[in-house]
Amino acid sequence: MFRKVLIANRGEIALRVISACKELGIRTVAVYSEADRNSLHVKFADEAICIGPPRSSDSYLNVPAVISAAEIADVDAIHPGYGLLSENANFAEVCRASNIKFIGPPPEVTRMMGEKSTARQTMKKAKVPILPGSDGVIAGADEALEWAKSVGYPVILKAVAGGGGRGMRICRNKDELPGLYNQASQEALNAFGNGDLYMEKFIERPRHIEFQVLADEHGNVMSLGERECSIQRRHQKLIEEAPSLQVSPELRKKLGGVIEKSLKEIGYWNAGTIEFLMDEDGSIYFIEMNTRIQVEHPVTEAITGVDLVKAQLRIASGEKLNSIITEPIVIRGHAIECRINAEHPEKFTPSAGKITAFNVPGGNGIRVDTAQYSEGVVPPYYDSMIAKVIAYGKDREEAMNRMQRALSQFVVQGIHTTIPLHQKIFADADFRKGDFDTKFMERFFEREEARKATERG
Known part of the structure; x- marks a missing residue:
């Protein structure tokens, strides 16, 4: 060690x-x-x-x-x-x-999986299902038009080196494609220093599902099940949970096996996450891989009992997976995570400043990961997330109820936070039923605006 x-x-x-x-x-x-x-x-x-x-x-x-x-x-x-x-x-x-x-993984693999178009082709060769799209980087707007005709509208343009929704445009017809291509390329160039784009078929109402993996440096790979990350705003995750309501034990086992085989073939090691989109008919497609620990790793830890960060350290020191995880992975209960950001809960403007009071919730099934404290300062230079609240229960209903209780006991004064937004989401009937996709927040805000308009008379 x-x-x-x-x-x-x-x-x-x-x-x-x-x-x-x-x-x-x-x-x-x-x-x-x-x-x-x-x-x-x-x-x-x-x-x-x-x-x-x-x-x-x-x-x-x-x-x-x-x-x-x-x-x-x-x-x-x-x-x-x-x-x-x-x-x-x-x-x-x-x-x-x-x-x-x-x-983390070797730099050669990080580079290969970090180039999203290359990652698509790598996963395609490994028989992992991918969305229909371009074979690689698109040379320009004219080639984009050819690919879109082949794939079928709507399509989505994505930055090869992208993330967080930057360098991304949805295109619904050939007339708007050239302009959107130029916008996406310029945005990607400004954000990542690389304006290259690739194209995928756009799914209107997908669910965002990702699989957690661990791999040692001796060729052993293990899938630890999936997380549901569909509650997003502007491609930024707000709430994650595990397991997904849409993934059956059979699909979990089948897809986990395909992932393990593909990562073994490319020589991957340490922690990683394979991200998918699920269509309304249940079809699932690879979109990208994150070659690191994820923000939302605690929900997987909660349902599997595996400490993923300790596993990272032990793998990097040369240990084999079977000495780190000695029993078969069994998923127990349900876990949900809320990302608490230092932002106005309605305007979403950053809210840096001094925290005058700070009390984190506790009790059965509640975990809070944070580096903030009373009289501490949230600087304006970094990501706005200041805490993660993780609720665990024997089932989704208990996990949701515990999260609601925890959010009501989480006190942050001196700055704005998104706690009130999360409280509204957990009171939403569709969310509680599990009836959501990546467009859930758009519909949620529309309902909120309609409710406010009614209240104003």
């Missing part, structure tokens, strides 16, 4: 990794920006090193600064968390060259 690990991240995921390291007897090194000097991950790590000014580009994304901190602290490994450098193949290569273990 590693002697010392540097956590190249911040916030709740940095604390999560520190906790896993402590349980394994590993010393930890936190890196932080000047804006995070008083953050809890700095307080709870064994050592802490400032790596730059507040902006991520000058600190958490500054590869030379992170590597210098790792060398100064004489660490054995670096855990990247999620976001930031977690899927940066170049960073993983620098770690390798510096003789520092990168806790």
Whole structure:
């Protein structure tokens, strides 16, 4: 096992990794920006090193600064968390060259799966079902028109290097395609430095379902079941749960087997997530892979009993999966996660500032992952998520009821949060019935506007 690990991240995921390291007897090194000097991950790590000014580009994304901190602290490994450098193949290569273990997949595989068009073709070769679409990068608007004619409208243009909905456009006819292609390409270029696009058939009312996997460095791969991530706003997840109501035990076993075989073939290791869209008829299609731990990993931990972050550390140290997970995976109960963001719950404008009061809920079946505290400051430079509330119950009904209770007991003063929005969602009849898809929030907001209009008379 590693002697010392540097956590190249911040916030709740940095604390999560520190906790896993402590349980394994590993010393930890936190890196932080000047804006995070008083953050809890700095307080709870064994050592802490400032790596730059507040902006991520000058600190958490500054590869030379992170590597210098790792060398100064004489660490054995670096855990990247999620976001930031977690899927940066170049960073993983620098770690390798510096003789520092990168806790994640090999850079060659990260690069291959990070290029979404390449990932599509890789999964297609491995017999994983994919959406109809282009064979790779589209050369220009004229080629996009040819592919759209072949695939059939509506289609969706996606950035090869994209994420978070940027560089993405839905096109419903040939007249609007050239303009939307140029918009998406320019947006992708601005956001990722790469304007390349590919095309897929657009599903009108899909469900977003993802499978969690673990793979060791000895060729063993294990699927830990799926999560439902359909409750989204502008392609950003709000609520995740496991297991999905739409995935039968038979489909879970079948798809899990296909995923395990495909990842073994490409030489994948450590934690990863395979993301799918499910059509209204139950057909399921691969869309992308995240080669890291996910924000929503706690719901899988809740229903399987597997500590995924400790598993990451043990895999990276050379252990085999069968020594980490000694019993067959059995899914028990139901878990739901709410992402709590520092945003206005209706305007969705950022709400940075000082927290004047902070009380997290507890009790049976409730877990809260956060790095915030009373009198702490939410800086304006980073992602707005300040906490994750996870509710577990013997079934979905109990998990929902526990989440409602937890949200009512979660106190955050001094800034706006999305807690009131989550409370409204959990009171929604369609959500409680499980009648939703990725367009649920659009319909939800329409109903809210109609209700307000009625109240105004």
